[in-house]
Amino acid sequence: MESNIYVLDATAFIGLDFPHLQMIPNSKFYTSLKVESELKDFRSRTNMDILKHSGRLQICNPEESLLKDLKRRIQAIDPKTPLSSVDLDILTLALQLKGTLISNDLNLQNAALYLRIPVKIISGKKITHLRKWQLKCLSCGKIDEKGIRICPSCGGDMKRVQIYPNNKKLE
Template sequence: MLVLDTSAILSGKFFGSNIATSPKVIEEIKPKGHSWRLLEYMKSVGMEIVEPPEEAIKIVERAAEKTGDLANLSQTDIEVLALAYYLKATLLTDDYSMQNVARELSIKYKSIIEEGIKEKFYWIFKCKSCGKVFEKFHKICPICGGKIKRIKKD
């Protein structure tokens, strides 16, 4: 089974009938247009729309926090990852943060257009002003109020 994120549907490609996605992905596709028609066709040939269990969502959130990707994931991304985890399916996405978390959770993934990640990354967060390093994401530095940037952990 394949679990599709929004970009997979927007790619305009058809992935067969053994596919699933989350309700939040459906909400992101605008009615009318090519992507909507393709989505409607996918649903007509058996695409499942499944809400992942809360426990799977929590597992994904913990893994995303561990890798440092949580701030880069939308609620839709988290739900799609949780669905792939729950169904033990292959995730279709070009989103590198989603691929990184998938790798952390041993979820198989495939890219649609982009090459995809080759290795798992862990991220830390560093203030551009004072240089303070944080393991967890902050929108602004709690020390000096400066901007925070994400950097690869050595």
């Protein structure tokens, strides 16, 4: 279920994907202000300018209330998420605009999978399994999902461990 609205993270502006991106018919592209300021290298900036001048790229910020809600939901799959504030903005925009995410970042794809945001991959790898993480105590094995650092039972260190809630392959 792909819409003609595409939300681009920084990886979409880099490298070989870009010419293919431009050829997607009837497409409207969106990205966030944070992605715009994150793009530093000449090639990515040039690619962004090309899309901007074609009138097909809108740069906007996600709604605050949606962003807050999204952060809470992301906690459920990973209490210590490696996603940056740039990534969280992009995911929120994709939900807000009901768009398809274009990203080669596997952490971002995983979160999109969980949030049921469609993902389009042009040249990179696409993840096949939803991955979740928990925090586990190194001393007593207690599991926690709320992002605490010290075990409430024994005072040991909580470590981030990956779990697989289901082994079914996703299409």
